[in-house]
Every structure is written in C-alpha cells, then in structure tokens.
Amino acid sequence: MKVLVTGAAGFIGANLVQMLLKTQPEVEIVGIDNMNTYYDPAIKEYRLGLIDKEKSKHSNCFWKFVKGDISDDQMIANLFDDFCPEIVVNLAAQAGVRYSITNPKAYLESNLVGFFNILEACRHSYDNGKEGVKHLVYASSSSVYGCNAKVPYSTDDKVDNPVSFYAATKKSNELMAHSYSKLYNIPSTGLRFFTVYGPAGRPDMAYFDFTNKLLVGGKIKIFNYGNCRRDFTYIDDVVKGLIRVMFCAPKRKIGNDGLSVPPYKVYNIGNSRPVNLLDFVDTLQQMLVKVGVLPINYDFEAHKELVAMQPGDVTETYADIVPLERDFDFKPSTPLHVGLYAFAHWYKEFYMK
Template sequence: MNILVTGAAGFIGSALCLRILAEQLETTVIGIDNVNDYYDVNIKKWRLGKLAKYGTRFVFIKGNIADKGLIDRLFAEYKPEIVVNFAAQAGVRYSISNPDAYIESNLIGFYNILEACRHSYDNDAEGVKHLVYASSSSVYGSNKKVPYSTDDKVDNPVSLYAVTKKSNELMAHAYSKLYNIPSTGLRFFTVYGPAGRPDMAYFGFTNKFLKGETIKIFNYGNCMRDFTYIDDIVEGVIRIMAKAPERKNGEDGLPIPPYKVYNIGNNKPENLLDFVQILGEELIRANVLPADYDFESHQELVPMQPGDVPVTYADTTPLEQDFGFKPSTSLRLGLRKFSEWYKVFYKK
C-alpha cells in the first residue's frame, strides 16, 4: 500500500509516518512538506532524520501542496490508496498577522488535494480509498456549550485559522457528495509532546523559563485546555485511517456523502495555572531547570488575546463508539516525556 502524508516534517505528520513505517511493513509512505521556517527548522530536520532510517519505504518530497502541478504528479506516480492531509499553516495568533500563508496552504493547498483525490478515479481507476485531514478544535470558536460536540453548530469562528479549518470540512463534504470520496476530518485539541511545535505554550514557556524571561498567562490564568498527547493523537488517526466511511446511495439513488468528522481530545480540560505548575515540576525533574527556580517571578497574568477562547473541551463519545478508543495519557506523563526529550535535544 502507498500512503501519502502531507506535512510529513510536521509534529503530527512525522509522528504518524513513524508509526506507519514501524508497524505496516508492506507500506510505503510518501511524505511531502515545504519545511518552512515558521518555527525552528532544526526540529523538522530532526524529525525527517528519524524517518530517513526507513530507507526506500519513506519517500520524501520537499514541496508545497499549493503547487497543483506537483500534487498531480505525485498522485500520478505513486497512486496513493490513503491520503492524510496534515500540511497546513497552523496557529491562531499567527493568522492575525500573516493571513496570506493560511489562504495558500489551508485553502488552495487543500483544494489541490481534493482535486487530485477526485481525479484518482478517472478511467474507472480504484483511486483513493480514504482521505483523512486535519481540522481543529478552533472551529468551535466562541461556542459556550461544553464539552464541544461534532453535532454543535460551528458558525462563529474567532480567527482566520479557524475559518480555514471549517472551510476544509465544508470542501471535503462537497467533494464527498459530488465524487463519492470517503473522507474523515479530525478536530485536534491542543496537541503536545516531544519534538512538538515551539509556538505552542508548553514549548514556548520552557524556552522562556530557560532564558530567565517572563511568560504571559492569558485570561489571568482562567483558561482551560484539553491537552492531548501526541501518541494518543496518532493512535486515533491510525484507527480512523483503517476504517473509511462507507459508500452508499440514498433513496434518490445518489451517493450519501461518505463523510465523517471526529474530535480527538483528552476529554479532560486542565487549568492553565495547574498546567504551568506541572510543567515546572517536570522541567526540574529532567534537570532542564534548577530545583530552586523561582517560577512565581517569571509569570505575568494578562488579559485574553484576540482569537483565543477561554476553554477547549472535547466530547469524544463518537470516537469511543466507532473505534473503541479514547485518549488517556495524563498531562504529567506527557509533560515528563516532553521535558526528557527537550533535555536531550537541546543539551548541545
């Protein structure tokens, strides 16, 4: 089997590729990533180095999914049976200052993936069996009801990033309906862990603590986040990839869209102040910071930032019902593994 993973140098994409290569020995993974400098490229290179150890079973193409010609050539050459689209410009706050990047990658790039999936069925070819793509908990916007359910209306986004992710879901639904493409969208909730994104709070806080700088805790600490450990995310994705939504026709004889959306979150939101305390304890335990580090003097409580929301909280009932899976890694264990990785990665 050939599996195409876009965003293969990214946090979730690279972790998924590693898991597939380690367990599915007859599978070739085709990875594409533009390896941009949105954050430290050295981390992306480190991730790709792990994947390179699998030799010819991992094919890496450095390129942009917004390049339609490149995507079409990839599909023509490798004929992927499963496509996982994790390439995207991430980050809520960055979307306020750099909107162009989101339109190019998240909208144009995803359109190119959908078109390539559509044309994979040309000339009665079997084509793509399942398209899995990353959405985000950000689509819930200012939703007051918790936990967030995939049955909730999500028509009130508070950032351009959220707009592009909701747009992905709508585009995928239309293509599923028109061309019978089995597709599944995944609303990820605050993913963290070793080799993660430096723009995420746990990573950024660690960098600032190490430099003796002050961290800003938004909404005066009254934020709750459904932190989800990377291994739990990958486990959920692996199970979902293997079970595409069923193709079937309605009473009118036309296809019912083989389309699903799931939350993947820890189903247990943590207070931001508690999160900072646990992170500090684990950084000390891993000898990243000294035992007498004064965390209190390096914290500042500030108002909410534009685009942020006070709480994220995933209802994972459909995930449990359809796949028998629920994320379970504790925040302490996840931050412990991150702290140990950080110590090794930055020790030089």
C-alpha cells in the same frame, strides 16, 4: 497499503510516519512538506532523521520524502499520478491562531488552495475507471468551535462563528471535503485535534514557548489571568487514533434519491479532561525541574505574568469523544504529567547536550 502524508516533517505528520513504519508491514509511504520557516526548520530536519532511522529497521517498507508545497497544483497532480496513493492523510497546513491575525495570506495559500489541490487530485484519482483514493483523512482543529458556550464540544454543535482566520480555514476544509464527498463519492474524515503536545512539538505552542522563556529567565504570559482550560492531547494518543481512523473509511452508500450519500465523517480527538492553565504551568515546571532543565530552586512565581485575554483565543476547549470511542474503541489516555515529562526529557536532550 500506499499512503501519502502531507506535512510529513510536521509534528503530527512525522510521528504518524514513524508509527506506520513500526506497525504496518510492507507499507509504502510518500511524505511531502515545504519545510517553511514558520518555526525552526532544524526541528523538522530532526523529525525527518527519526523517520529515516525508523525506516532503516524495516526493509520491507518504502519511504520517500518530497520537498514541495501542496499549493503547487501541478506538482500534486504529478505526485498522485506517479504514486497512486490509496490513503491520503492531509496534515499540511499553516498552523497557529495568533499568526493568522497578522499573516492571513499564508493560511489562504496552504489551508485553502493547498487543500483544494488535494481534493482535486483525489477526485481525478478515479479517472479512467481507476480504483483511486480509498480514504482521505485531513486535519481540522478544535479552533472551529470558537466561543462555543456549550461543553464538551460536540461535532454536532454549530460552528459558524470562528474567532480567527485560522479557524475559518479549518471549517472551510470540512465544508470543501463534504462537497467533494457528495459530488465525487470520495470517502473523507476530518479530525478536530485538541492542543496536541509532546517531544519535538511545535515551538509556538505554549508549553514549548514557556520552557524557552523560563530557561533564559524571561517571563511567561498566562492569558485571561489564568482562567482558561485546555484539553491537552499527547502526540502518541493522537497518532494511535489517527491510524485507527485511516484504515476505516466511511462507507459509500446510495440514498433514496438514487444519488450517493456523502461518505463523510468528522471526529474530535482530545484527552477529554480539560486542565486549568495555572495547573498546567505548575505541572510543566515540576517536570522541567525533575529532568534538570531548570534548577530545583528556580523562582517560578517571579517569572509568571497574568494578563488579559488575547484576540483569537477562547476560554476553554473540551472534546466530546463519545463518537470516537463508539466507532473505533479508542480513547486518548496519557496523563498530562506523563506527557510533559516526555517533552521535558526530550528538550534537555535536544537543546542541552
């Protein structure tokens, strides 16, 4: 199976590539990433190193990394022509709700123009009678639910009121994919990820940022005075679910009107057990002490600050994963303390050798 992974040096992308090398004999993977400086590129280089290390154990597998940007349409077209991927997993995107408030243009280039280029390349993969792309899987986000008052969040819910430009771009991705699935019969599946965390994650995420600040004696800000809940989902669970989805594309069908029914799906991937932020912080500090990142007598109360809600944020995220369980017999299961322990252990090894 030939798989193209965009955002391959990113948190989810790099873990996906490693898992594919481990579990899929003779898989061929090309990864692309622009290696931008939104956060420390050293972590991206570290992830690529882990992929190379895993590849060295599997001589029958193929792995190639391309440094490039999906907003470069010609580069993407050439890559599809040369590699002819059967499965495309688009994880490349400008991430972060808060950053989208001050730097929206970055999201336009990567999340909209870049995704359009991927869709166009998938469309033209069928030119001249070629079999082309069998399945396009792409990253959406729980952010599309905005201030939805109904919980748990269902993919049947109306999501037309984004509270950040980042969320707007992710909802736009779903609409763009639907139109291309309808017009060009491209099997596509969008995955709404819920607060993915774990070792070598994104430094802009709360658990990572809190750890950085606590280590230097800074204060951590807990928004909405701690009255928020998040559906934290461990990286290994996300990747396992993603792989199950990858190899099960929506079926192509013809409707009563003689036209194709869009082979299109959207699923939530979340732990489906929301955690209060104060409880989350308490578990994080326990794990940081347990592995020795912070001393046992650390005064956590002196380093917490309860503050008001911030723009673009929501009070709760909570995934309805019944369709995921039904269609793929899969449910994320990693407890929060297990995932945060793995992160704390990695943090100590990476930053405190």
